[in-house]
Amino acid sequence: MNFTTLEIAELTGAGHEGPSCVVQRVAIDPGEVVGEDNLLFATSAHPPPLGDTSLRLEDEIAERVPYLTERPWVGGTAVIGPSTEAMLRSMAGDDRGRPAGALRVGVIATDAPWAMAELLRVALGGRTDTPVRPGPPDEREIPGTERFRVPLALLNHGPDQPLVVELNRRHRGCAGADAALLDPHVLVIGDLGPRQVAMMGTDGTLRQTEEVLAACGPDTHVVIPEGLQDDLDPWIAPRPRHTYRVGTNAAGETTLHLDVSGRTSSGALPTDASRRWLANAQGAALTAGAALARTGPEVDDAVTAMSTRLTDATVHTLPDGVAVWDRSDATSVGAVIGAVAALAEHPADARYAILGPVDDGPTAAEGLHCSILDRAAAAGVVGIAAGGWGIGTDHLDHPVTMADELAAAGDGAVVVLAGTGADLLSVRDRLLSMAQPKS
Structure with missing residues (x-):
């Protein structure tokens, strides 16, 4: 500005x-x-x-x-x-406050939107050496400042990098106002996840998405996962719409199928179990790139390199060989389910999921929380509730004691930390204080 x-x-x-x-x-x-x-x-x-x-x-x-x-x-x-x-x-809506010539991208997602934004940024030509900031959401953004996110992003952004910003869906009416202010060249709807349904119900979630789409210009490229067309196409039209589908083939590889304005392509995503939590974000990033004619090895390599950096930033190794997957950024039901699912697919000698409360809205049922631990148990993962969960679950008795026991679980064990709350963060702090320095 x-x-x-x-x-x-x-x-x-x-x-x-x-x-x-x-x-x-x-x-x-x-x-x-x-x-x-x-x-x-x-x-x-x-x-x-x-x-x-x-x-x-x-x-x-x-x-x-x-x-x-x-x-x-x-x-x-x-x-x-x-x-x-x-x-x-008002300042961000004025030409003197907006980054001249910068590509603007809006993101709506409940599962790791911060990571999706990073992958979109590099897929669209952004620098690949910027710092990544995993961990709890309040380590990336001051609590309570979501309403300022888009105007500050516009006012403080330079013209030489794509601007990718998460729209505020936490407050009613803000997502549409953010979209109108951002006036994005690309809108990525990464999911319509359980968090939004829990907060506003299915109809409310769709109405909010309609509000965002109505605020976008007729030339905005809209990127969505395959399967949302029936719900969203009436509101997307006449804007160009592009879809992607992440799956698994017979060889166990993660696959990506793109449909960019009717042009389809398929291939394998270079990922493994520890990076599978990023598969949806990778798919969105590569689809957005293809929509703007940014394809080829350079784009693929940039997205792969950033995926590796994001995962490396969340994985910590303890002295006795225990791996800690820090998914304390996963604070919604959908994101926690994704973190547990990634662990369930990972071949490890022992697997533990320490799950704090989720920050979904007041209509999120306690049974939904408990079902995550049921999913973990069915996959052979030891699930432990770190406060705020319902009856019928194993509860964490003391954060420091639990952290010390997990640290001694033995070489080859994997621990995933997901959710919110003081107990979960206490376990996290204790485990990360033991982690070996990253090279």
């Missing part, structure tokens, strides 16, 4: 105090305010740990950088309006 604070005030109809300043980046975390030139700080009230950032203005921020605020002026340069979020969205 490239604004002056006075231009922002004029654009948003807000008040302006102090001298006008040039701003080229926005931050909402006070920890990012380190004296950087051309930084604009956006204050707002957030849940912990960020808290009400406007309370830190007077002593720490106001005299250092210009800021957006909903409260009275406390010095320095301020743009003052009734809603920080509305001001940011």
Whole structure:
């Protein structure tokens, strides 16, 4: 972006105090305010740990950088309006706030959307050496800031890389508003998973998807898994629609079938059991690439290399040979099922699934949670509930004790960690503290 604070005030109809300043980046975390030139700080009230950032203005921020605020002026340069979020969205919708010429991609998915976004980015020509950030969602994004994700992504993105951003489906009405603001060249709907059905019901999930599609332009390429056409085609038309299907052949290989505007192709995905959790994301990325005429060995190699990096970042080896698959990013029923299924397919001497609560909506039935442990048991996986699960399951008694016992499970054992909650994260922290350094 490239604004002056006075231009922002004029654009948003807000008040302006102090001298006008040039701003080229926005931050909402006070920890990012380190004296950087051309930084604009956006204050707002957030849940912990960020808290009400406007309370830190007077002593720490106001005299250092210009800021957006909903409260009275406390010095320095301020743009003052009734809603920080509305001001940011207005800025991101203006040509001065959008990355000129950047390819824009919106992602809707419940199973590892962060990984799908990374694979889409490299398939569409993005750099392959950027840091990857597995682990709990709040290690990638400050809790409570989902509503700011798309405007901040637009305002802070450079023009030389594709912009791939996950649309906010957690709050009603936000997904459509995000799609309208992003105006994506490509929309990827990776699934209509149990999380969305649990939160809004089947009809609500479809209505939200309809809302997103209605906000996209007529030239937006829409990528969906095969099988969703019957539900979504009436809303996708007349936009170009492309599908993919991930499966398994007789040799046990993971396969991918693409239908890109009626042109079909099939092949094997270079993956193994530890990377199979990424198969759907790989399929979406390669389909999006094909839709924009980005195919060939270079694209395949980039997606494969990023898949390897993502998996390597989640797999940790303990001194006695136990492998820990850190899927603490998997916080929905669908994502946890995927993590357990990948473990069930993995040939190991012993397999353990430590499963924390899921963050699906209030209509998610307790029986659905318990069914995941039933799936694990049926596949020969020892499933242990780390808090928040129902009756009839084996519960974790003490996180540190359990972690130490798992670490001593022996060479060839595999432990997957998935879900949320303090107990699950305590086991994770203990196990990862023992892990051997990555080369």
